[in-house]
Amino acid sequence: MKNIRLTLVFYIAFLMIPLYWLFNMSLKTNTEILSGFSLWPTNPTLDNYITIFSDAGWYMGYVNSTIYVGLNTIISLAVALPAAYAFSRYRFMGDKHLFFWLLSNRMAPPAVFVLPFFQLYSSIGLFDTHIAVALAHCLFNVPLAVWILEGFMSGIPKEIDETAQIDGYSFGAFFLRIFMPLIKSGIGVAAFFCFMFSWVELLIARTLTSVDAKPIAAVMTRTVSASGLDWGVLAAAGVLTIIPGAIVIWFVRNHIAKGFALGRV
């Protein structure tokens, strides 16, 4: 029992110490960071956070990120739900090939798509819009969402569909009122993964934006100013990017174990 705890404590400490360090730095002034080494801030200050919240260039980064992540999650789920239903319930021409082709897109290195995406979205006038990033992230999120949802839906007996049909539900009413509540944990998990991969991605998001839809992750490269790197502000910005993720995890904490098995255990 003791050695069980020890392993876990070590591992979690290993995970938390770098995060603590970032948090520690975010409460220091740049001068304090550069002037010496201390395990905790001697004069804790919120100046770095104030800098971020008083500068639209900074905080709009968060707004932009949130908008395209939200859009992406909604689009991904909206198209993946009916498709996953089709894959879990019916056979149709080319179904297997289509499924594997979809999944193969999850294997595409984002770096491969950077330039073509840039050209594609520029040519249709969507460059530097939230929707462009949201659509581009669908490349890897839609296959994932379809796959996760298909796993959860296959666990629901087909008899439920048939009973609803006999009871006179139209397909739409059945899907919205009976089927979706049954797989709500699956929808939650899919949404979680869409959020996760869209929120953490930078390469594509940075390439497809310049000013109006610039993600927070890209704004962070701005901290190089005339006086050198402002480490304090950089650390504070970093801490702020962790918070949305932490909130999302907190909400799904009781489903983490099951959710990460993607409905396939």
Place this chain on the structure above:
Amino acid sequence: MQKKLNQKAWFLVLPVFLLVAFSAIIPLMTVVNYSVQDSFGNNEFFWVGAEWFSEILNSERFHSALGRQLLFSAIILLIEIPLGIFIALKIPKQGWAVSLCLVLMALPLLIPWNVVGTIWQIFAREDIGLLGYVLAALDVDYNYTQNSTDAWITIIIMDVWHWTSLVVLLCYAGLSSIPDAYYQAAKIDGASRWATFRYIQLPKLKRVLLIAVLLRFMDSFMIYTEPFVVTGGGPGNATTFLSIDLVKMAIGQFDLGPAAAFSLIYFLIVLLLSWVFYTIMTANEGKTNQS
């Protein structure tokens, strides 16, 4: 489950098909298009056939980036998969601490990748980072911006920090689905701790491990942002992995033709290796009961 034949199901799949076709096929066509042409900059293109492909496949630069990439992915898998299983085995089945453990473990997974890079870039710096500072105080000769071994170690530790939890969570999910009776039977049969792991836990983990290995392989093979932020691919080219090299070529040097050929080769390698992993890991399974 017996599925019904129903061609109308295509209507349900159509939105996904169109969306993914739009964001996958059109860009891919562009890439294919570039990969067989050359341009002198004024929008004039001419056919060069497979020239870029043979150039890339024969180039020292591509070989070394591919070599580094394979080595990196291999190390990552060899560390993260066993470590992930080991830690998952140590998580108790229930108790108030379990939720907290899982939440803390999941945290690194939701940090934007460049922030992960930034965290480690800071953490490993000798002047302002805890790790760098401690190592310097212990008189360890460590400098990830100068020494390529140090750079590798830093990036590998960063990736272990970032992604091992994914393996842990997947394995934990797999382990929680094993009924108690299995452990009781193993006790009655006098199985050792190792035999219990080998014959009960590992077989039941197979499915999640397949997912874990595939995800970890794909994502480590496509890694870009984190090492780019920490080392920028350096020192020299020591940590220039395939994606970093590709972006350098495509956006830095604007060598569209070679970059496109590079892209396609890269994509094919990922697909091929993923397929190999999938085949090996499902080889002994006989009939699988799921698509």
Place this chain on the structure above:
Amino acid sequence: MAKIHLNNIAHSYQPNPNGPDDYALKSMEHIWEDGKTYALLGPSGCGKTTLLNIISGLLTPSEGHVLFGDDDVTSLPTEERNIAQVFQFPVIYDTMSVRQNLAFPLKNRGESVEAINARVEEIASMLGLTDQLDSRALNLSSDAKQIISLGRGLVRDDVNAILFDEPLTMIDPHKKWLLRSKLKKLHQEFGFTMVYVTHDQTEAMTFADHVVVMKDGEILQVGTPKELFERPRHTFVGHFIGSPGMNFLPVSLEGNKAKFNGQTIKLNHDYSTDISDNIMLGIRPEYIAVTTPDNGGIIASVTNVEDLGKHKIVRMTIGDHTLSAIVPEETEISTNEVSISFTPENTLIYRNNLLIEKDK
């Protein structure tokens, strides 16, 4: 093999139990005789599985001792108790062949390859698994899997007892009786002590020499199926065993008569020393004779007659009380009112739910 003695054991899943309600298993004393078959019968959550796990050593009882023969094994781990256990869900090692599954417990105990092979062949022929020895265990049907998990227990030649925890739950109905008769045959041939947990009375009654009826962590009665049927020692046993269960009517006692609803029922014994507030009369539906009302006796109104082909079940009410009788198939129940009578030697009297014993 040896008899198993549960010496004043009790178990609570809570670290500091405060009262009898905190105990999953209340203090009990019981001896499982060597070479007998026992069925542990009771509703879900009555402590059957807890009791089983205490015997096998998966649980250590909070109080009392477990003795195998004369050896105290209370603190001995499961693997040293030489117990075989078959679980509700077939537990097999998926990646192994049937042969490897059977050999596993011996391998873990470090026996020689020759000894293992010989023993596995022996057990396989005993269980009729010889043809399947080299197939993957994963692909077998669930009844074959249960046989394998049984075999893993039997393969050790020093087995003290075989425990079954509702082993037929996952088996197709038509295969249940096949498996059950196989178990019976094994017992007849080899004489293992067997403890069989179930909530199905038919399973219990057909399988075991002795049935142990449990409720709320207590053993209510141990007896042969016949004893449980004829002389249930607790009203719950009467209810639980038999279909439909025993009828109970609140009565007052007067010597060797019981008064119910103004009517007099004749009893076989004198109960004048047993008078109390909470007296129940128990009678099996099988021992109620139903005749036309003009025969006198107790009058009951018929609410329903179920024709089961072999016999009929007559549901009746007397005032607020319901009772059932089983009558021969050819009996005609045409009237709304019937007269019923009880055979005195099968009419039992319960005080505070416990049988008042008169015979012994």
